[in-house]
Amino acid sequence: MRERLTLSFVLVTLGLLVVAGLVRSVALDGMQREREGEHIFREATTLAAVVEARQERREVIDAAFLDDYVGADTAIVFVPAPNGDGGDRVEVRGPAYEPGEGEISSTVTLDDGDLTVRQSADAIGGVFRQDVWSLVVLFLLVGVVSALIGFAISRALSAPFQRLAVAASALGRGRFDLDLPETRVPEARAISEALRTSAVALRDRLEREQAFSMHASHVLRTPLTRLRLELEELALDPELPEAARSAVVRGMSAVDEVNEVAGELVSLSRQGLIGGEQVPLRELATGSAQVWADELADLGRGLTAAVEGDLELTFTPGPIEQILDLLLRHVVRHGTGDARLVFEGDSRGHLRITVGAARLTSPREELLVEEARSVVEALGGRLQSDVGDDTGIDLSVLLPRR
Structure with a gap:
């Protein structure tokens, strides 16, 4: 029982931890994306001011210029206006940038084109991947702590029932001085009270049936003993005819048989007072x-x-x-x-x-x-x-x- 309760406690704790972790990860992902989006927007705005100043000086916006501003996991795209003379479309990528679904981008519209800054989606995922071992250690620690707490709780909960099992076994063996636990668990208290009532009823039954056996022995054997003594006295009468004497002897034998049967009945009633394993x-x-x-x-x-x-x-x-x-x-x-x-x-x-x-x-x-x-x-x-x-x-x- 303790093992099952401990395992259940551990599974429930880990399950709640997983659910809480999933909810927390979704919330953190949203917060992280929001912060990264603000960061990319500020970066795009700052870079747009630099690009706009360069355009005012009539300088070319090319890959060599944008390489100085691109991050390791970002990409910068400059698309000139269709009717302007800003040159061709320019895109530069950082060495760790990987395009894909979930990337964060911010676009700033200039007089002579559009400037877009993109950040790889792996930048956010990497934050969680870096903490994998921390999560594993956390799960192990929580599992060990929950197992210890679950074992202590299960031991406290199962102790009354183990004592009740011992008491029930003792009652089945014919004992009625039961060692019953004092507990606040309603189910255990109900079982304890039932065993106590059964033990008291068993003892009362023993006393009643023992009194009945003694009374039955006295009521049955006393008249039979008196009858046999009278028959013996009659058999010793010298004036008694031989035929009558033989009948008296047979009567004495019958009385002995009845007396023996009465003794067996009393003995059987005593043996049936307590059942159980012998x-x-x-x-x-x-x-x-x-x-x-x-x-x-x-x-x-x-x-x-x-x-x-x-x-x-x-x-x-x-x-x-x-x-x-x-x-x-x-x-x-x-x-x-x-x-x-x-x-x-x-x-x-x-x-x-x-x-x-x-x-x-x-x-x-x-x-x-x-x-x-x-x-x-x-x-x-x-x-x-x-x-x-x-x-x-x-x-x-x-x-x-x-």
Whole structure:
């Protein structure tokens, strides 16, 4: 985007410069012709006075006489009057004079003839041709300056949209703590507000559906568990006929099947809370550990990371990255020394993340941890922290498969 804006700015600037140059050249050409015309007129008038004085002395007007007055790019023509005795038509040319369209001329009528002074059209064109390299340098300079200005303007205009693209990608990955730009560009503000609204709606949906899943699990499983206990108690009755006992056992099996189906339905509802791209645990752990290592390295601290269990389990990375960012800020702010980060995927598809570090300060309120806990609970997981230990940070996150 920045390259296109910069190129557009340069093209518009050069285009305006070309148009302005053409208009200016036409104006300068007219002014130059007007000045040259006045100069040729004065030259013709002065020379006419000299010719007229020579005629009064009865001297011949010939080429030898006019050669003393002709310029390098001019021509002088004297045409005697038809009824006079001024001699023949005389014309002398300067070495650089070239007749053609666009030449400037001035004619003075005398008693014994007409005197005309002409100037080559190339005299005016040469003024512009002499400045060709100056124009080239000017165009290059203007092009470079406009490119720099265009790059600065395009960078300022495109920066909010680049941040919006990153925020949209994060939202697509399941994150709703979006880093949205503060800008005065109306289009960017509209997109930013739309993304913010979508993120809030996503979080509200997560919380509602998580509450629904917990309620559905309780409503479905509690009666089934109570029914199974009653069937077990009935099956243990020694006075129960064998046929009835067999029916009770079959009923218990049916209750177990219904209970299993209810669990699968609740699990499916939880898994459908967040969609988007899923990545293997190995890739997720590697990327997150690299972020932690870079952040801690800037503070002169190290990181020990490990990944255990089923490394091919897939998870939606956005929510996990959001939780880890909050925990990383907590470790950076309140921890000291090297940190420990362990990922573990179990056979049921659950993910456990363990964070440990030596404690530097003991805050009264674990704001970042509480914020992370709210995100974890919205995802159907839980976060355990040992807040009573003043010597170390010990956090454990358990998340269902996403």
